Each structure stands twice: as C-alpha cells, then as structure tokens.
Amino acid sequence: MSITELTPDYRGLIDLTGRHVLVLGGGLGIGRQTCLAAAGVGAKVSVVDADRKRAEAVAEEVGGLALTGDATVRADVERIFGDAVERFGPVHGIADIIGIADNGPLGDVTDELWQRGLDLNLRHAFLALQIGAKAMPEGGAMVFVGSVSGLRSAPGHAVYGVAKAGLSNLVSTACLELGPGIRANVVAPGQTATPRIAERHPEPGYYERAGARVPLGRVGATSDIASAILFFLTDLSAWITGQTLVVDGGTGRKFAYAES
Secondary structure, three states: OOHHHOOOOHHHHOOOOOOEEEEEOOOOHHHHHHHHHHHHOOOEEEEEEOOHHHHHHHHHHHOOEEEEOOOOOHHHHHHHHHHHHHHHOOOOEEEEOOOOOOOOOHHHOOHHHHHHHHHHHHHHHHHHHHHHHHHOOOOEEEEEEOOHHHOOOOOOOHHHHHHHHHHHHHHHHHHHHHOOOEEEEEEEEOOEOOHHHHHHOOOOOHHHHHHOOOOOOOOEOHHHHHHHHHHHHOHHHOOOOOOEEEEOOOHHHOOOOOOO
C-alpha cells in the first residue's frame, strides 16, 4: 500500500500499551497529570521527582516506578535513566516538566539567581536530550514544557524567559540531530492553575480574574497541558517534530490593548 492510501487505526494511534514513558518532574501539578495521562492510555511510567515522597505517591497512583535525583546533575540523570531501563526496558517517551520561575526586575538578578534560572529551566533539558536519547529506541518521542514567557516578553521574566526561549531553540536543534528515529517537541503553556501558582496567589478570586482575560474564559488546568504533552508522546503526532505548541486558551492572539 502506498503512503497516499494509508489509513491508520486512529484510535490505536493514542495507545501507549507496552511503551515506557519517563516523566521528569512527575510528582506534582502538570507532571502528575502527565503521569496519569500516559498510564491512562497504557504506558508503563517512571515517575521522577526531586522529592521522593511525591514520586512515590504518584508512582503508586499509576502503578509505576518512583525515581529521585537532581535532574541538573549529570550523574543523577545517568542513574535515573539506568534504573528506569533496568526496571521497565527502553524508554519510548520522555516528558520533561521541570521549571520554576523566579521572577523579578532584571537589575535585581544576581549571578546566583541567573545560574539557578538557567539550571532549573534549561540544563536538565540538555541532559535529558543527551542522556535520554541513548535510552530510546527508534520511534521515541521527547516533550519539554516551555512557556509563553519564552516566546513573548514581560517585565520581571528575564531569566525565566531567556531559559524557556533557549529551550525551544535547543529542542528544535535536537530534532534535526535525533531524527528520524526520535521526535522532540515543546509545549508552551499560558497561565495554568498549578500548586505553585496557588501558593503564590492565595487571594480569593485570583483565577476568576485571570481567566476573564482569556478568550476561552478560564486559566489552564494541569490536565489541559498534560493532554498536549500526551499528543506529542503518541503516534497521533508521528509526523511532527521540532515544534513549540502554545497552549494558552487563545490569550496570545489578543491585541495588546484589547479589552478582556
């Protein structure tokens, strides 16, 4: 059958049964939802988190493997992938959720904060690409969580924005080097209701006010982002690589001075 006549089993394209997905930062928020999403369509899931209790709790939810370590340290990442492969076999999918925004004016950024921002938002992706590729068979998929801050500018987002912009470029370059055997893409969320954001904004009505500015009428849920990640992990996206997919409820399409 020629490629022009090929009609796939579309339901089967989302099935990850028998495949091994490793989620970096899988113990909380978007990472936890990504673990649930992957397990929900049949994947064996390795849950990686710096906090062992969080990793173990999510691993118990999905019947997966809990792993812990510092994803910015090469030796830890090598051990994590080694342990995951030993337990569940080759890694077919990698989802890297790690990232923390330490926002503040550019003039107040110290050398230490600059380096921390690059490590927590970019270095782990470099290590995951380099080390993770060696643990993957042909047909593997990598997905990294970026941010709209890496595509547009905002006061106080200098370090985070630079790191996330670098992430998109890193992944688009990696797709050229890793293809055709491995695909690599980025999901760039807009404002999303994560546990960390909830801690920063405990004031009543925060999400309702923020959601009023979004064309789809609400801020993102962690499941919204996990759904986009799952798309890139499955064969539904078999001919997509090197892309950054914005998932922001349409906010980025608004003119800067448009009313909510």
